Amino acid sequence: MPPGLGLRPVVGRGRLGSTTRPACRPSLCFFCSLTTQESARARSRIARSRYQHIGRLSVVASARYATTDASAARRDLEDTLAELEKHAPNHVSLPRVQLALRSLQQEAGKxxxxxxxxxxxxxxxxxxxxxxxxxxxxxxxxxxxxxxxxxxxxxxxxxxxxxxxxxxxxxxxxxxxxxxxxxxxxxxxxxxxxxxxxxxxxxxxxxxxxxxxxxxxxxxxxxxxxxxxxxxxxxxxxxxxxxxxxxxxxxxxxxxxxxxxxxxxxxxxxxxxxxxxxxxxxxxxxxxxxxxxxxxxxxxxxxxxxxxxxxxxxxxxxxxxxxxxxxxxxxxxxxGSLSSEDGATKLPVRKLVASVLQNALASIQAEEARHVSCARPALLSGPRLNARLADWAEGAHAELQQELDLVFSGRRWRKLGWWKLFWRVDDVTMLTSEMVTQRFLPRSEQEIVYLAGRLAESQSSDARDELPAYLQPSATADGTRQIVEAKWPTHISFTRRYLLDETIPALQALAQKLVLQTSSSSALSAALGGLMYLSSFGAYEAGAVTALGLVWSLGRMQKKWEAARDFWEGEVREEGRKTIRAAESSVAHYLDQAKEEYAQGGRAVEDLERARELVEKAEAALQKLP
Known part of the structure; x- marks a missing residue:
């Protein structure tokens, strides 16, 4: 087998074949070596002290930031309470809010x-x-x-x-x-x-x-x-x-x-x-x-x-x-009443602010519920109500024309011809009263009361006591008219009473006066003719004078009575038209006033929402207090 090769230490990169050499160290004496060791220890102490100083600085900075956050939250809470006191004084207890503000203005914890x-x-x-x-x-x-x-x-x-x-x-x-x-x-x-x-x-x-x-x-x-x-x-x-x-x-x-x-x-x-x-x-x-x-x-x-x-x-x-x-x-x-040095807000102060905010929120919620219950859904459909009012006015004018045409061309009105006054003079009040009572806008009066009831029915039960009133005329003791308020339009009944109490007695008095004047004039002309006949004038001349006086009296009676009848007929028609216009204006004024109140309610709801936002902001700032 091949001989084994011993591995050499690697002293550098890419220098596999180089040999290791011992590192050359400078020789130091005993005292120099001690000096070197002390310098190293000093450098180590300086580094440790630097790190400790940095740590202390970080702790101080953290405490400073925490204090700054607490002070900012306290100022934010104070500003929010002051704004809430100014914006919603009806929903907070002003003395308690002022006490809370004075407490927040003092040093925290004291x-x-x-x-x-x-x-x-x-x-x-x-x-x-x-x-x-x-x-x-x-x-x-x-x-x-x-x-x-x-x-x-x-x-x-x-x-x-x-x-x-x-x-x-x-x-x-x-x-x-x-x-x-x-x-x-x-x-x-x-x-x-x-x-x-x-x-x-x-x-x-x-x-x-x-x-x-x-x-x-x-x-x-x-x-x-x-x-x-x-x-x-x-x-x-x-x-x-x-x-x-x-x-x-x-x-x-x-x-x-x-x-x-x-x-x-x-x-x-x-x-x-x-x-x-x-x-x-x-x-x-x-x-x-x-x-x-x-x-x-x-x-x-x-x-x-x-x-x-x-x-x-x-x-x-x-x-x-x-x-x-x-x-x-x-x-x-x-x-919670004892002071502390850690800057924590005293418990009674926190309880006071929390109680003020809780009561304010409860009052705001109750007011919001009242506005919701008093909402007028019928007023949101203004065109539909205006169309219904216009239909009523059109129907009232048509009824007025039809009914009065029937009554002034009917048998009762013909009974009051000028030549029938001699035996019907006492029936003028009865006949005209029946005409006004039965034919003067009876259906329109019921319909407008029904319309007012529908408007009131559209309101909630809590809001019915606060409904806007209808403006309408009313007679005073001196006979003049003044504007009063009622729960429904009463213009038709008021005009009917005016016709019954003011115009019909005047017509009755005129009829009696004309009958008396005609009778007196006819009697005088007849007496004058008789005297002429008894004197040297003949029957022809005496009869001519009597006939002339009688014709003049009857003609005068016919002219004045027919003029009075035409005037009274025109007055009834004109009063009817004015009554319809006044009732229509009264209902329109009611709708405009109700819409304005609804708009004010919308603004009040916006104010309540703003007050609720302030309460929530104050609660958030209260949670941040130490």
Whole structure:
């Protein structure tokens, strides 16, 4: 077999036949070698420090970007709420929106939180509310402080604002009037709550609504979270209610009557914003399932007094304190109200904004539903309704002409010939009234009422009370006409009454006058002829004078009566034409007004859509808040 060839190390590309040579290294002394090693270590440390610095810069940049995003989201939420307040003031609670805007303008995590303690006006609400506040803020390690004594003297019929924070001076007055001399303020220092920007409003309130409807729940929430503080406006005792919005509210009641009143309130399951506490002394039954917190202020005050008397009573103090359930109320008070350094928005502020947006969305949805239910589908087919109105007007004119032609050429009208007035003069009113009542647009009147009913039927049941009215004339006491509004056109009936009450009596009076004048003239001419006959004139001359007087009287009567008949006939026809035109104009005005209202409803729907977009934008910005 052929001899085996040993493989040589490859030292370079394409140089298979070259031999390896040892690399030549410069000789270094011991100290130089140490220097070289230290330089390498230094370079390694510099590289590591550079990488650490870059890492720190990236962390700082990330935190800066996160802070920038949070600030942008906060500004976006603030701008959106301000625009919502301006664009849809009827769908938001303006006091709560203003409170939310003031909270968002403050530093994140250090917002001022307003809490209301409302005593229901039954039993001893003022004492209970004041005692609850004292037990919540009292420091057991100190003796009774000045603010506690001032609080005990305060009348809760007047609102009191308690600001929690360090006092500027130890001898500062505990209870003082505000700068406007309207609301009393008290500065209280609580070591565990100082620096957290908490304000407490203590006041009495009347029993609140107990209606369980959804709208009543919103009204209940509005009345609790926006209590009305009565501000005196003059020395005469007049007061002006001023809305004072708060982030959270605690309803305080006393005894069984208070428990019944609180149980009837539409309290929601989420008690972060609204909670209730009832002072019950040693209840024998389990009240854990009740929608309120059970407290015993006497037991809490007893435990606080024992601990202040002697520190050795700590066990008794703890037992009384926890049995009184005051710690539960304090936990509710401080939940989300404490400041933080991480820049996270306080929970009450988030709850306030979320509640405002939720109520605004509910109001917008209710308004949209109302607009949808009040939509007028018949008005969308305007040409069809206009054609129906034109058909009615054409039919009314045809009916007017046909009916009046029949009635003025009929037997009743012929009964009122001039020569028949002598024995039918008392029948003028009866015959003409029958003609007007039975022949003056009876079918057109029914059809226009039917048309108005069809227009009203096209509306929804919610919108029928808001239908536009028909303009039509009405007679006043002095005989003039004025324009009034009605639910359907009554022009035909009004004109019919006008003909019956105004024109027919005048025609009747003229007929009686003409008959009397003709009879008198004929009698005078006959008397004159008789006198002439008795005198020197002969029978021929006397008869000629009598005949001349009789012919003149009858001719005058015929001329005036026929002119009156023609005038009355023309007046009836003209009044009929004017009535038809007026009724047609009234219905057309109704349609135009309804279309305008529908167009305004469309603009209102656009405004509601814009408000809904603002609410959704605010909700998105709220989700981005830290």
């Amino acid at each position: 917002e001022s939180i307003r809490i209301a303690i409302l005593g229901i006006a039954n039993g001893h609400p003022g004492r209970t509310a004041k005692e609850v506040l004292r037990l919540l803020l009292a420091d057991p390690l100190k003796a009774e402080e000045e603010w506690e004594r001032e609080l005990d003297k305060h009348d809760t019929a007047h609102p009191l604002v308690v600001r929690i924070g360090k006092q500027d001076a130890p001898d500062q007055e505990a209870l003082r009037q505000s700068r406007t001399d309207l609301i009393r303020e008290m500065q209280v220092s609580v070591p565990t709550l100082n620096g957290h920007n908490i304000e407490i409003l203590v006041m009495e309130t009347n029993p609140l609504t107990t209606n369980p409807r959804a709208r009543a729940i919103q009204e209940f929430e509005e009345s609790v979270l926006v209590p009305a503080v009565e501000i005196p406006t003059s020395d005469s005792g007049r007061v002006t209610p001023v809305a004072t919005p708060v982030h959270k509210a605690l309803i305080v009641a006393d005894g069984m009557l208070g428990a019944l009143a609180v149980s009837a309130m539409p309290l929601v399951d989420d008690k972060d914003e609204i909670a209730a506490a009832v002072n019950l002394r040693h209840p024998t039954d389990d009240v854990s399932s009740c929608p309120f917190m059970h407290i015993d202020i006497d037991l809490g005050a007893q435990g606080l007094g024992l601990f202040r008397d002697n520190v050795s009573n700590a066990m008794k103090y703890e037992a009384c304190w926890y049995r009184s359930n005051i710690p539960d109320v304090r936990s509710w008070l401080t939940l």
